[in-house]
Structure formats: structure tokens, C-alpha cells
Amino acid sequence: MSFELTPLLQLITPAVGETLYMVAVSTVLAYLLGLPLGIILVVTSPGHILPNPWVERILGTIINILRSAPFIILLVALIPFTRSIIGTSIGTTAAIVPLVISAAPFVARVVESSLKEVPYGVIEAALSMGASPRQIIQKVLLPEAKASLILGVAITTISVIGYTAMAGTVGGGGLGDLAIQYGYNRFRTDIMIITVVILVVIVQFIQSLGTTLARKLTH
Amino acid sequence: MIQIKQLVKKYSSRQGNVIALDNVSLNIVQGSIYGIIGLSGAGKSTLVRCLNLLEKPTSGHIIVAGQDLPQLSGKELRQARQKIGMIFQHFYLLQSRTVAENIAFPLEIAGQSKKEISIRVKELLHLVGLEDKAGVYPGQLSGGQKQRVGIARALATKPQVLLCDEATSALDPQTTLSILNLLRDINQKLGLTIVMITHEMKVVKEICTDVAVIHEARIVENGPVESVFIRPQSDIARQFISTVFPNELPADLLKELATHRDSEIVRIQFLGSRASDPIITDLLRTCDVRANILYGSIDHLRSTLFGTLTIELLGNPEQLKAAHRYMESRELNVEVIHREL
Numbered sequence: 001m002s003f004e005l006t007p008l009l010q011l012i013t014p015a016v017g018e019t020l021y022m023v024a025v026s027t028v029l030a031y032l033l034g035l036p037l038g039i040i041l042v043v044t045s046p047g048h049i050l051p052n053p054w055v056e057r058i059l060g061t062i063i064n065i066l067r068s069a070p071f072i073i074l075l076v077a078l079i080p081f082t083r084s085i086i087g088t089s090i091g092t093t094a095a096i097v098p099l100v101i102s103a104a105p106f107v108a109r110v111v112e113s114s115l116k117e118v119p120y121g122v123i124e125a126a127l128s129m130g131a132s133p134r135q136i137i138q139k140v141l142l143p144e145a146k147a148s149l150i151l152g153v154a155i156t157t158i159s160v161i162g163y164t165a166m167a168g169t170v171g172g173g174g175l176g177d178l179a180i181q182y183g184y185n186r187f188r189t190d191i192m193i194i195t196v197v198i199l200v201v202i203v204q205f206i207q208s209l210g211t212t213l214a215r216k217l218t219h
Numbered sequence: 220m221i222q223i224k225q226l227v228k229k230y231s232s233r234q235g236n237v238i239a240l241d242n243v244s245l246n247i248v249q250g251s252i253y254g255i256i257g258l259s260g261a262g263k264s265t266l267v268r269c270l271n272l273l274e275k276p277t278s279g280h281i282i283v284a285g286q287d288l289p290q291l292s293g294k295e296l297r298q299a300r301q302k303i304g305m306i307f308q309h310f311y312l313l314q315s316r317t318v319a320e321n322i323a324f325p326l327e328i329a330g331q332s333k334k335e336i337s338i339r340v341k342e343l344l345h346l347v348g349l350e351d352k353a354g355v356y357p358g359q360l361s362g363g364q365k366q367r368v369g370i371a372r373a374l375a376t377k378p379q380v381l382l383c384d385e386a387t388s389a390l391d392p393q394t395t396l397s398i399l400n401l402l403r404d405i406n407q408k409l410g411l412t413i414v415m416i417t418h419e420m421k422v423v424k425e426i427c428t429d430v431a432v433i434h435e436a437r438i439v440e441n442g443p444v445e446s447v448f449i450r451p452q453s454d455i456a457r458q459f460i461s462t463v464f465p466n467e468l469p470a471d472l473l474k475e476l477a478t479h480r481d482s483e484i485v486r487i488q489f490l491g492s493r494a495s496d497p498i499i500t501d502l503l504r505t506c507d508v509r510a511n512i513l514y515g516s517i518d519h520l521r522s523t524l525f526g527t528l529t530i531e532l533l534g535n536p537e538q539l540k541a542a543h544r545y546m547e548s549r550e551l552n553v554e555v556i557h558r559e560l
Contacts, residue, residue, distance in 0.1 A: 125311035128271050129325040129376070130300035139327065143315045219314055219356035 011178060012194060018092050019174040019202075022164045026096050027157050030103035037063070037104065038111025039137055049123065049133045063105040071163050074098050075170060082170075095164070095172030103160050110156060114148035115141050147214040154210025158203050175199055220380060220412040221247040221270065226279035228265055239265040240276070241436040247429070249379075252406050252413045254427035254444070256459055259418060262436045267384050267416045271303045272296060284379050301329050304373030308385035310365040312357040318368050319344065319353040325375045343371040347401065363394035370401065374409075381405075383415040387422060399425045420459040424448075424520055432456045444520055449488050449552050466527050468513060468556075476513075477559060481535055484513070484557040487528045487546065490520070498549065499530070506542040508534035529556070 041059060044052040069077075075098045079089040082097040118141055126140045142149070165176025175195045183192025228240040239262045247253045257263040268274035269281055272288050281288045286299055312321050319340050326336045344350045347367040357365055366386060373381055383402070387395040403426045406413050415422060423430050423444060431441035432455055439453045448464075451457045461467065466486060476484060489498070503510055511531040518525055532542055546553050 119311070121307060121309055121311040122313060124273055125305070125307060126324070126328070128273060128300060128303070128305040128382075129328050129372075130297040131328045132297060135328055139324070140313065144313060146315060217315070219358045 008191070008194070011182065011191065012175075012198070015173060015175045015178040015195070016198060018172070019161065019164055019176070022092060022095055022099060022167060022172060022174055023157060023160050026099035026103055026160050026164075027153070029096070029100040030107045030156065030160070031153070033100065033104035034107025035111055037108035038115065039141070041108060041112045042115040042141070043133065043137065047120075049127070049136055059108075063108050066101065066105040067109070069102075071098070071102050072166050072169065074102050075166060079170070090171040092167070092172050092174070095167035095170050095174075098170075099160060099163055099167070102163060103156060106159060107152075107156055110152040111149065114145045114152050117148055118144045147217040150214045150217065151210050154207050157206050161199065161203060161206075220249040220251075220284065221245070221414065222280070222282040223247075223266075223270075224280040224282070226266070226269060226281065227277045228262075228269060228274065229277045238436050240269070243279075243433075243436075243438055245431055245438065245441065247412060247414060249412050250406070250410050251428045252403070252415065252426050254415045254417060254423040254430040255433055256417055256420060256423055256430060257433035258455075261433045263416045263418075263433050264384060266433065267382050267414060270380075270382055270414060271300050271305060301325070301376045302378045303380045303382060304376070304378040305382040305384065306366065306369040306373050306386045308388050310357070310362075310369045312365060312368055312372075314357055317354050317356055318349060318360070321357065321368055322371045322375055325372060329376050339375060343375055346374070346405070347371045361394075362390050363397060366390065366394075366398050367401065370398075370405070374405065374411075379412060381411055381413045383413065383417075385416055385418070388417070388419065395422070396425070402426060420463045423459075424463050424518075426521060428521070432459065445490055445523065445525075448520055448525065449490065464516060464518065464525075464527055466514060466516070466529060468529060472513070473557065476531060477557065479531070479533065479559055481539075482531055482533045482559050483539060483555055484529065484531050486554045486556055487530070488552040488554075489526045489528075491523045496549075498551065499528075501549075502542060502545055506534070506538055506545050508532050508538045508542050 037059065041056060042048060043050045044056040044059075046053065075095075078098045078101060082094050083089040086094050086097060088094050122144060123136055123140055126136050131139070164172070164174045165179070167174055168177025168180055175198060179192055179195040182188045183195060223243055223245045226240050226243040227238070230237045230239055243266060255263050255266060265274055269276050270283065272281070276289060279289075283299065283303060288296065288299060291299060313324060316324065322340045322343050323336045326339060331339070340353075344353055347370055349364060349367055349371070352360065352364065357368065360368065369386075387398050390398060399422065402413060405411055415427065417423065427444050429442065430444050430447050431438050432447070432453060433439070434453070434455045440447060440451065440456050447456060448460055451460055468484075476482070487498070499510060499512070502508070509532070511533065512528070513531060514527075514529040516527050532539055534542070543553065
């Protein structure tokens with residue numbers, strides 16, 4: 001049994017590492033881009049603290065365009081762009097670029113819907129105390145939406161895991177790639193089952209972590 | 220303390236312009252508790268929200284503590300707002316902060332140090348009687364406790380004016396009274412000017428010194444509470460007053476009384492010490508009329524006694540005239556409801 005398990009582990013261990021690496025880095029970078037965009041979408045909407053129909057409309061349109069492009073197309077279309085910033089368009093790190101570009105607009109929308117859950121009365125109360133827009137974002141919008149934002153992180157991370165399955169197209173590796181290369185193309189049902197089980201465990205873990213944190217932050 | 224001059228607020232909608240405030244002018248003196256009462260949709264909420272510019276007026280002046288708010292720059296307005304506290308019907312506390320942290324919030328905004336904040340928060344918790352709730356989240360408080368936190372938060376930066384937007388409308392009657400008592404104490408202790416928007420005359424009756432009645436975007440009547448209650452000029456004011464001092468006689472009774480000859484039905488209202496005078500006995504002895512008491516109530520307006528008595532006076536025209544002269548001499552407010560001679 002042990003001589004059979006070793007080569008299997010040799011295949012799976014690096015794939016798990018690649019998936020976690022791609023998911024973690026892409027999610028963090030997607031939030032660095034998407035969180036400010038989500039905040040801008042909310043505060044510039046009509047009747048909010050910095051209403052600006054032009055900014056809201058243009059930003060909203062760009063986000064919608066990026067979100068409507070299928071990820072597999074984006075992956076290929078962005079090859080020249082990826083090469084220009086990473087130096088190569090192949091490999092795990094190179095796969096992160098399209099993952100971020102695809103996840104950031106998603107994050108912007110998820111953040112937008114979380115921030116819109118904060119009752120406007122609470123924001124008005126802060127305005128009535130003389131709070132500036134910056135103070136309202138930092139001290140009211142983000143802290144009040146914290147639980148919902150964390151659930152959004154869980155949703156985003158899980159979506160990114162799904163996208164990484166396609167990273168194999170540009171040599172990104174990861175569990176999804178392993179499942180396709182070995183499990184599907186070479187009829188290795190055992191590998192297929194193991195990768196799926198591992199993915200289920202990761203998704204479950206992230207979702208319960210998100211739910212637990214969100215519950216702890218709800219008073 | 221607050222002067223509102225020719226304030227106009229229009230909203231444009233697809234159906235055309237809606238006028239929410241039509242040329243409103245009011246003068247609110249320092250230390251008063253000024254009630255603004257109106258039906259829903261009358262424009263009262265818009266009016267109070269104009270007083271700290273949460274709502275931007277279309278035209279007019281809003282002078283609070285010497286500053287004309289619509290003229291201020293963004294930064295000046297934010298500083299002026301720190302001197303105008305506000306409490307809300309639905310409290311609008313920050314759910315992610317404890318009671319103490321909620322009260323600290325305006326102080327953080329004003330840029331005070333941690334040490335100053337913690338001292339001030341303790342004072343305020345004591346003022347509103349919530350010392351034992353400092354570390355609790357708003358989700359675990361009752362409505363009355365939430366409004367106490369709202370009041371403490373609004374007073375944190377030592378404002379000169381406190382705006383109350385239907386502050387007691389979401390509370391039960393007992394809690395309403397305790398919140399009103401707290402507001403009255405604060406008004407007396409701190410000399411704070413309070414502006415209260417409400418649709419409940421009960422609130423005006425309990426604590427207001429002055430009242431303005433707003434109806435269909437206009438102020439139809441305003442003045443000291445006593446004079447508005449005794450001599451209301453508008454139907455809408457009369458309707459509001461009858462919600463706290465019901466004095467309509469049943470229609471059947473009026474029909475029956477109308478068959479009496481040489482009689483009239485009068486409503487007598489009296490304030491303060493007059494309420495304890497033996498008016499009716501004196502009236503009957505001096506004027507030789509007979510009286511049939513139909514309805515009477517005695518209550519208070521703030522801390523003054525306020526009485527209403529509806530009686531039927533029976534006698535010949537001469538005797539009735541004499542009765543009226545007597546009541547005038549006693550400075551009673553008399554209204555003839557029905558006369559049959």
C-alpha cells in the first residue's frame with residue numbers, strides 16, 4: 001500500500017500548495033482593489049454621503065463588463081498583460097493576474113451589498129455629529145458591516161477556488177488541474193475522488209470559519 | 220438661540236415640485252423646550268432636519284448660535300454640527316459598539332484624547348442612569364435604554380441645542396414619560412435649548428414651554444404652550460388639544476340640552492392657581508343662575524394646573540349676562556358652545 005500512496009502524495013501535495021497559494025494571494029489582492037471600489041460604489045450612489053452619478057455609473061459599467069467576461073476567456077485575453085507585469089504568462093504566479101482581475105469586480109459588488117446593509121439613519125446620526133465622509137467610512141460603514149463583509153470574504157474565496165481549476169490552462173497547476181490532467185484525461189478515478197474530497201474540505205472549512213467569525217461579530 | 224427665517228424646502232419629483240416647507244419663520248429662545256407638532260407629512264421632520272442641515276433648504280436662513288448654517292463651508296458646518304445634538308425615533312446606535320463606545324463616538328469625531336473621552340463618557344453614563352450598561356451592546360437594551368444612550372451620545376460634545384426627531388414615538392407610554400422627564404431635567408440642569416418634533420400632543424403637554432403647529436408645510440400657529448392650549452386659533456391646533464383634553468360632549472346630550480329654554484352651555488378653562496378657586500359656588504351666589512355640570516377635568520400643562528369645565532347655565536338673559544360679566548372679572552377663559560334663549 002505504502003509504495004502506492006507515495007507517488008499519489010507526490011502528485012497531490014504540491015497541487016494543494018499551488019491551490020492555496022493562488023487562492024490566498026488572489027483573494028488578498030482582489031480585496032486590495034475591490035474593497036475601495038465597493039466603498040466608492042456605495043458612497044457615490046444617489047442620496048449617500050458623496051453622491052456622484054458619473055463616478056458611480058462609469059465604475060459600475062466597467063465592473064459589469066469585467067464580470068460578464070467568462071473567466072476562461074479572460075485568462076487567455078490577459079496573457080500579454082500578465083507577461084508585461086510578471087515577465088511570464090505561464091505558471092502559478094502568472095495565473096494570479098487574471099484571477100485578481102476577475103475577482104476584484106466581484107469583490108466590489110460583494111462589498112457594495114454589505115455596505116448597503118448599514119441603515120442610512122446610522123450614517124445620518126454620524127453626519128449630525130459632524131463626522132466627515134472619511135470618518136463615516138472608517139468608523140461607521142466598515143465596522144457596522146464587518147460581519148457581512150467577512151461572509152463576503154468567504155464567498156469570494158470559495159469562488160476563487162472554483163476559478164483556480166481553470167488555471168491549468170496557463171500552467172498554473174493546483175488541484176483543479178490535477179483533477180483534469182489525471183482524474184479525467186487519464187481515467188484515474190482515485191485521483192479525481194481525492195482532489196474533490198480535498199476541495200470539499202477546504203470549502204467547508206472556509207465557509208464555517210466565515211460563518212463563525214461573522215456570528216461572533218454580531219451583537 | 221435658533222432663528223428660522225423664510226425657510227423654503229422644495230423637492231422635485233416626477234409629478235412636479237412638492238413643497239415641504241413654505242416660508243417658515245420661527246424664533247426659538249435659549250433654554251426653551253420648543254415643540255413642533257403636526258400630522259405625518261406636514262413637514263415637521265423636514266423642518267427639524269433643516270436645523271442641522273441634514274436636509275438642505277431651498278432658500279432661507281437657519282441661524283443657530285449666531286451662525287447661518289446654509290452659508291457655512293463643509294468644514295465649518297461639521298464643526299457647527301458638533302454643537303447641535305440630535306436624537307432619533309429609531310435611535311440609530313452603532314450596533315458594533317458597546318454603550319460606552321457609542322457615547323464616545325462623537326468625542327472621537329471631535330478629536331478628543333482617550334483620557335478626556337473616558338472621563339466624559341462616565342459623566343454621561345451617570346447623567347442618563349446607565350452606569351451598569353457601559354459594556355453592553357445596543358442589541359441587548361430596551362427601547363428606553365437605547366434612547367438614553369442616544370441622549371448621552373447627543374450631549375457628549377456639550378451642545379447648546381438638542382434636536383429630537385419623534386424621540387419618543389417608538390416607546391411605550393411609561394418609557395415615554397421617563398424619557399421626557401430626563402429631557403426636562405437636562406433642560407433645567409444644563410440650560411440646553413430643546414427642539415422636539417412630535418405628532419403627540421401629550422409630549423407637548425408634558426414638557427414644552429412653547430409650541431408651533433405645522434400643517435401642510437406652513438406654521439399655522441405658535442406661541443407659549445399655555446396660550447395655545449387656552450386659545451387655539453386653528454382647527455388643527457384644536458384637534459391636537461382635544462387628543463389630550465377631550466371635551467366634546469356626546470351629540471345625544473347636546474340634542475337633549477337644546478330643548479332647554481333660557482340656557483347656554485359654556486366651556487370654562489383656567490390655569491394655575493385659578494384651578495383651586497371655588498369659582499362655581501361664587502358664580503351661583505353672585506349671579507343667581509343655576510348650573511348643571513356636564514363635564515370637568517383637571518390636569519397639568521408642564522407643572523401648571525390646567526382645568527376645563529363644561530357647564531350648562533340656566534337663567535334669564537339678564538342673569539346670564541351678569542354671569543358672563545362675573546367670569547370676565549375673574550379672568551376666566553369662557554367659550555359659549557351653545558345658546559338657547
